[in-house]
Amino acid sequence: MRFIFKTGYRQDIDIFKHDGQRFWYGLLVIAALVAPLFLDTFYLGELALVGIYAIAGIGLMLLVGYTGLVSLGHAAFLAIGGYAHAILMTSGLPFPISLILASALCAFIGAIVGLPAMRMTGIYLAIATLAFAFIVEHTIAHLEPLTGGFRGMPVPRPTLLGFDMGATIPFYYICLLLLTTSVVGALNLLRGPTGRAMISIRDSEISAQSIGINLARTKSVAFAISAGFTGLAGGLFAHNLGYLSPDAFTILTSIQLLLMVVVGGLGSLHGVIFGAIFIVLLPQGLAILRDWLPPSVGQLPGLEPGLFGLILVLFLIYEPLGIYGRWRKIRDFFETFPLYRKATHKRQRSYLRTERVR
Amino acid sequence: MEVLQLLISGISLGCVYGLIALGFVLIYKATEMVNFAQGDIMMLGAFIAYTYMNVLGIPFLWGVPATIATMAVFGVLIERIALRRMIGEPPFAVLMITIGLGFIFRAAAGAIWGNEPKSIASPLTGGVLRVGELTVGYENIAVIAGTAILCAALYAFFRFTRLGIAMQATSQNQLAAFYVGIPVKRIFSIVWALSAAIAAVAGILVAPVSLIDPTIGFIGIKAFAAAIVGGFGSLPGAIVGGLIVGIAEQFAGLYGPAGSADVSAYVLLLLMLFVRPEGIFATIQRKKV
Numbered sequence: 001m002r003f004i005f006k007t008g009y010r011q012d013i014d015i016f017k018h019d020g021q022r023f024w025y026g027l028l029v030i031a032a033l034v035a036p037l038f039l040d041t042f043y044l045g046e047l048a049l050v051g052i053y054a055i056a057g058i059g060l061m062l063l064v065g066y067t068g069l070v071s072l073g074h075a076a077f078l079a080i081g082g083y084a085h086a087i088l089m090t091s092g093l094p095f096p097i098s099l100i101l102a103s104a105l106c107a108f109i110g111a112i113v114g115l116p117a118m119r120m121t122g123i124y125l126a127i128a129t130l131a132f133a134f135i136v137e138h139t140i141a142h143l144e145p146l147t148g149g150f151r152g153m154p155v156p157r158p159t160l161l162g163f164d165m166g167a168t169i170p171f172y173y174i175c176l177l178l179l180t181t182s183v184v185g186a187l188n189l190l191r192g193p194t195g196r197a198m199i200s201i202r203d204s205e206i207s208a209q210s211i212g213i214n215l216a217r218t219k220s221v222a223f224a225i226s227a228g229f230t231g232l233a234g235g236l237f238a239h240n241l242g243y244l245s246p247d248a249f250t251i252l253t254s255i256q257l258l259l260m261v262v263v264g265g266l267g268s269l270h271g272v273i274f275g276a277i278f279i280v281l282l283p284q285g286l287a288i289l290r291d292w293l294p295p296s297v298g299q300l301p302g303l304e305p306g307l308f309g310l311i312l313v314l315f316l317i318y319e320p321l322g323i324y325g326r327w328r329k330i331r332d333f334f335e336t337f338p339l340y341r342k343a344t345h346k347r348q349r350s351y352l353r354t355e356r357v358r
Numbered sequence: 359m360e361v362l363q364l365l366i367s368g369i370s371l372g373c374v375y376g377l378i379a380l381g382f383v384l385i386y387k388a389t390e391m392v393n394f395a396q397g398d399i400m401m402l403g404a405f406i407a408y409t410y411m412n413v414l415g416i417p418f419l420w421g422v423p424a425t426i427a428t429m430a431v432f433g434v435l436i437e438r439i440a441l442r443r444m445i446g447e448p449p450f451a452v453l454m455i456t457i458g459l460g461f462i463f464r465a466a467a468g469a470i471w472g473n474e475p476k477s478i479a480s481p482l483t484g485g486v487l488r489v490g491e492l493t494v495g496y497e498n499i500a501v502i503a504g505t506a507i508l509c510a511a512l513y514a515f516f517r518f519t520r521l522g523i524a525m526q527a528t529s530q531n532q533l534a535a536f537y538v539g540i541p542v543k544r545i546f547s548i549v550w551a552l553s554a555a556i557a558a559v560a561g562i563l564v565a566p567v568s569l570i571d572p573t574i575g576f577i578g579i580k581a582f583a584a585a586i587v588g589g590f591g592s593l594p595g596a597i598v599g600g601l602i603v604g605i606a607e608q609f610a611g612l613y614g615p616a617g618s619a620d621v622s623a624y625v626l627l628l629l630m631l632f633v634r635p636e637g638i639f640a641t642i643q644r645k646k647v
Contacts, residue, residue: 070450072457115632123392123590126453127582128631131624134579142617255457262454302473302572306465312458316451317443349446 002335013191015184032176041168046280048168051175052236054276055182057260058269059229062186064258065267066195067222068202070126073113073133074257077106077227079140079249081234083147086155086244095158095165103232110227114220133254141246152245155238166239175236182229186269189225198222202267230257252305259308263315265324274323282307320347363492364608370498370567372604373505375623377560378581379588379596380512381553387516387591388525388549390532391441391452395460397578399436399554402463403429403561404570405471408478426558433554434547441550442543445532460575467572475569478562497566504563508556509597516593525549580607583627589637598638602626 004011004018016022036044056078063069081102088098113132140147147153157166158174165174189195197218200208209215238244256279264275286304319326325345333340381396393399406428410421440459444452487494516522528535528545536542561570568574580603588599603623611619630637 064450068450070453123449123453124586124631124635127586128628130579131583131627134624135621135628138617138621142615255461258454258457302465302468305461306469309458309461309465313440313455313462316447316455316458317440320447320451347447 015187015191029180036169036172044168044172046284048172048175049240050273050276050280051172051179052233052240053257053260053279054179054273055175055236056230056233056257057264057272057276058182058186059226059233060257061261061264061266061269061272062189062198062229063222063226064261065271066190066202067198067219067226069219069222070123070258071129071226071254072126072251072258073129073131073136073254074226074230075249075251075253076129076133076136077110077230078234078237078253078257079136079246080109081106081231082155082238082241082244082249083140083153083234084231085235086153086238087146089156089158090153095160099232099235102235103228106231106234107224107228110231111220111224113227114223130251130254133251137246137249140249147244147246150246152243154243155241158239171239178232178236182232183269186229190269194218194221252308255308255312259312261322262312262320263322265322265327266320268324270327271322271324274327278323282311360612364612365605366492366494367498368605368608369601370501370604371607372584372601373501373597374560374564374567374600375577375581375584375603376597376600377505377508377556377563378578379585379600380508380593381556381560382582382585383591383593383596384512384553384556385549386529386585387593388529389441389546390449390529391444392449392456393553394453394456394578394582395436395463395575396553396557397581398460398463398467398575399429399433400557400561400564400578401467401570401572401575402432403554403558404478404565404574405467405476405561406558407562407565408471408476408570411478412476422562425562426555429558429561430551430555433550433552433557436554437547437550442546445543445546460578464572464575471572473571475571477569478565495567497563501563501567504559505597508559509593512556512593521545521548580623583623586627586637587630589639592637592639595637595639 002018002020006012016025035047039047056074059077060071060074063071084105085098085102088101089095093101113129141150143149157164158171159165163170165171190199197208197213200211200213201215201218201222205215208218241248260275260279261272262275263278264273265271283304286307290303315322321328329345332344378396378400381399382393385391385393385396403425407421407425410416410424411418416424436459440455441452444455487496487499516526524535524540525545525548527538528540528542532542535545564570564574581600584599584603585596586599587602588595588597603626606622606626607619610622614622
């Protein structure tokens with residue numbers, strides 16, 4: 001068990017709580033940097049995909065895990081980011097500028113979509129974002145001159161200062177760089193006033209409001225930031241796909257993103273990374289499972305979404321804090337051995353009262 | 359005449375949305391949970407009706423109550439297995455669970471009944487009522503009439519029976535309801551049975567009109583739009599919202615640009631959330647601090 005003796009106020013908001021963390025995260029960064037020396041291109045591609053999902057997941061986590069607002073339509077931001085980036089690059093803008101613009105566009109649209117969030121509680125917002133996602137999907141499909149409709153549109157290869165960045169290794173480094181930037185950005189956001197306001201809204205809107213937090217502003221800022229991150233991931237995702245079509249951004253994608261943050265662990269950035277790894281590994285695991293299962297079961301077309309659903313349900317019932325929550329329990333068990341008590345992590349239940357009058 | 363014809367098909371479609379929306383509202387009203395799998399439960403209901411009538415050869419009149427009973431039991435099972443454990447958990451978790459259940463149901467239906475569209479023949483199939491230039495299929499009339507009867511029955515149930523009032527009390531304050539001696543858990547089971555039974559009715563009414571396949575559950579999302587337009591938590595609101603969405607969809611399909619029929623429900627929903635978020639029949643008051 002480690003006790004941190006705090007000698008200054010700044011220690012409360014330090015990114016690294018102690019030297020152990022500095023060491024391990026430093027090691028992780030080094031491992032990620034030298035990974036291309038040891039891994040072959042398939043695994044590097046998968047790692048880049050983990051990075052992309054993780055960036056989108058950070059966006060969603062800031063919204064769902066830290067502000068307590070549920071979005072069922074984040075695939076829409078992924079789609080807008082991807083299409084905007086592809087269209088801007090086709091019109092001749094350089095890769096980094098186009099990526100930033102696509103992300104900014106998403107943030108702007110996110111702020112607008114977040115408007116109903118100011119007045120509405122969770123369920124309504126979830127539905128509003130779901131409706132928004134459907135509208136975006138259909139608009140993309142019917143906006144042929146710009147997006148190519150159902151035929152789809154090709155994504156130009158990313159270039160930086162004349163170099164082709166589309167190959168696996170440079171693309172991996174781009175994803176890694178952007179992921180690291182996003183993680184640090186999110187960490188800084190969360191220890192600053194905006195992030196703390198977001199967390200207080202999640203914990204209790206009433207008490208947040210009574211200590212002077214502007215609910216409407218904070219919620220729409222949270223929405224904008226979340227959409228911005230997801231849009232950034234969308235731009236990268238477009239390069240990963242190579243060819244955009246509306247059926248890459250359906251409700252299933254939105255649910256997949258939510259599955260990622262739930263399985264990873266709500267309310268932690270570690271959870272995002274765990275969730276992203278899980279999401280990328282799942283299809284591979286499924287491919288192995290398919291060979292192993294009898295063909296009558298293994299070849300069912302709906303197996304993957306069904307399995308998604310099953311995993312989601314099992315996690316929510318048995319481990320609502322996800323992989324990260326489980327990891328914390330295991331760590332606490334060893335840190336406090338032999339004094340670990342199960343009740344430490346017992347969840348508090350709250351009984352609902354409605355605001356309905358009739 | 360064209361307008362009237364559209365109006366009637368819109369109403370018939372709207373009744374289907376309204377019926378599914380009723381299922382949503384019912385569960386929401388009694389348990390404060392939002393059941394995203396309602397559309398998929400309706401899909402299962404339609405498939406079970408198909409199995410009873412077309413595969414096992416049970417006559418239509420016996421097949422209907424058998425389907426409803428099966429789905430009611432199924433509703434209780436869902437509640438006991440998955441949602442009973444979620445009492446007291448945050449609403450978000452419950453919402454996600456029902457989404458997950460929806461995916462499982464869809465995959466299961468695809469595995470059991472296959473992904474090819476199926477149809478059920480009811481005694482009314484093919485019959486057409488002609489009034490002047492209007493032609494209305496008997497099935498559409500059945501949908502409208504079935505919805506009206508069900509609504510009246512539900513209204514009476516919630517207004518006059520002990521059980522209905524107990525359900526309302528449970529939804530308004532779980533803890534207080536428990537203190538005054540209402541068996542909250544049993545109420546939850548009954549509500550799920552009721553809601554699944556309504557979904558089964560919706561499924562039986564829909565099946566003869568449109569083909570059934572595992573993805574028809576997605577119209578549940580449009581029904582959701584209907585429930586919100588009507589004011590979530592209000593039974594008449596669910597039907598009125600369903601009618602509005604259904605009619606809007608028919609008219610958008612004819613007069614709007616390509617693809618607008620598919621999104622009209624969602625556009626309507628977003629507009630409603632911007633203009634009057636509490637819906638037509640408001641049941642919530644905004645919280646003031």
